[in-house]
Amino acid sequence: MPLEVELDRSSPVPLYYQLAQAIEAAIRDGHLVPGDRFENELDLAKRLTLSRPTTRRAIQEIVDKGLLVRKRGVGTQVVQNPVHRRVELTSLFDDLARAGQDPTTELLEYEIGKADDDVAAQLNVSSGHEIVTIRRLRRANGEPLAVMVNYLPVELAPEARELERSGLYQALRARGVHIRLARQRIGARPATRTEAKLLTEKVGAPLLSMSRTAFDDSGKAVEYGDHCYRASRYYFETTLVDR
DSSP, X not given: OOOOOOOOTTSSSOHHHHHHHHHHHHHHTTSSOTTOBOOOHHHHHHHHTOOHHHHHXXXXXXXXXXXXXXXXXXXEEEOOOOEEEESSSOOHHHHHHHTTOOEEEEEEEEEEEEOOHHHHHHHTOOTTOEEEEEEEEEEETXXXXXXXXXXXXXXXXXXXXXXXXXXXXXXXXXXXXOEEEEEEEEEEEEOOHHHHHHHTOOTTOEEEEEEEEEEETTSOEEEEEEEEEETTTEXXXXXXXXX
């Protein structure tokens, strides 16, 4: 079905931006779903009485956001909505489940060993303290989304089989560990060869990164995580308040 768009030509908001917003809203609201063919650029321009450069720029805005993809011989198609996540004290598994994204986990590594100086400092334990290193690939609706590495004191770590059925925080809650506070840093970095293969991205592709140390009710550090996410499929959302 043709996209219904109402453009305010008297508004100071550029027409390309109004059109881009309408396209994005239609995708996020489910009026356009993954796999749908998007209207031909020239036909859309004629129907809305817009110039072709204006229409092309609007569509490119949505392509750049990862909501549309151009395919040779096929045209422009809607792709899977990117996952957005509020910067809150929640786990990725819980957030995906609440959003109906069908999270699954592949356990890549579960190793008991000695904490190096950096991990020991993050967990506030002595260097050489016995820890569990957990490395997982998280998918949403079957599509790779994040590579997650977590370090936990061995006495707190869930068993390996639990981590393929649920999220880490859910497994910790089941063991009576309740996370109340976290210190977190969000950044970006290029994908390594291993990360690129797991996430079906190119080597050096931009990835969002997040490192987090979580603390329980008593203020004890219970886990340190270093995660990376596909920038084309994931973004963080914050709310800013003027105090």
